[in-house]
Amino acid sequence: MVVVTATQARHSEHTQESTPVLRFEDVVLGFEGVTALNGVSFTVNQGELFAVIGPNGAGKTSIFNVLSGVYRPQRGAVRFGGEDLLGRRPHAIARLGIARTFQNIELFSNLTVLDNLMLGRHHHHPYGVLAAFAWLGKAQRNERANRRAVEEIVDFLELTQWRRFPVGLLPYGVQKRVELGRALASEPKLLLLDEPVAGMNLEETEDMARFILDIRDDLGLPMVMVEHQMGLVMDLADRIMVMDFGKPIRTGTPKDVATDPDVVRAYLGEEHRVVEKP
Structure with missing residues (x-):
């Protein structure tokens, strides 16, 4: 129906x-x-x-x-x-x-929900390697912005209680939600x-x-x-x-x-x- x-x-x-x-x-x-x-x-x-x-x-x-x-x-x-x-x-x-999810989950099971979502932000890291290591200027501001974006996705997909859990320990349905969140993280x-x-x-x-x-x-x-x-x-x-x-x-x-x-x-x-x- x-x-x-x-x-x-x-x-x-x-x-x-x-x-x-x-x-x-x-x-x-x-x-x-x-x-x-x-x-x-x-x-x-x-x-x-x-x-x-x-x-x-x-x-x-x-x-x-x-x-x-x-x-x-x-x-x-x-x-x-x-x-x-x-x-x-x-x-x-x-x-x-263009972002894509997959029929078979493709997450890093040993990483936390937050870390998996942060991987979806890799297009939003425009700073150089030296700046990232030194934690300077734009690198620091970008990291904070990326963290804020990820936390918004955590709230949007109701993942707060699992945010620091390794993905491999989560129920299957929650893992699928994390994969969706990683796609959304790329904006x-x-x-x-x-x-x-x-x-x-x-x-x-x-x-x-x-x-x-x-x-x-x-x-x-x-x-x-x-x-x-x-x-x-x-x-x-x-x-x-x-x-x-x-x-x-x-x-x-x-x-x-x-x-x-x-x-x-x-x-x-x-x-x-x-x-x-x-």
Whole structure:
């Protein structure tokens, strides 16, 4: 069942009127005769949560790898904020303001929550090595600013009680929250969420859904999300693109997707169909 609050409805109207911050145009990506992406096109607006769904092997992860600079497609164009992303290395794309979380947690388990979050601030350390060692001038001011930014993320994601714990000792759902916080620490302009609730129990999933909505509605941050949990996607996304064998078969609002007969049969199941009221 699709749940759309008044706030979400107003937000959807706003995002549809916005100028796209990301353009993914007619992208073709293949590996040794296997086509991973076949003419994929979509846009993402400022403050929009755009979800990509589909079965394993549909091309979802390939989209993220193109956006992150891991793969370079054979054809197409990808532009973010007016910048051409194709041909740029991952660290250069990250500096443009694109941050990514991963399906499998990639944190330093022996470091504390605070230290892991500070790693997300590495783009915000412009001072030289000598200044850092000497703890002088701009290095000291930058360190204090970075610490303040990290503490704000700790508050935002409700991590205060775990802030000084090694990440490896924390519950799985909290670790996923720390990974999200590390991405936010880079102050991104676009956030890529790769199965953000994979492996979570119901309570952890509800917490993560709340934080994702807060990121969109309070921070106005555009997001692209890949997720297999259809209930979450239907409740959170402004628009959804359904992938199959490397091609989009439907792009639209959750209601559009949920009422498409082909999508319902292939991916959602009849129980997700939205029934129009008379």
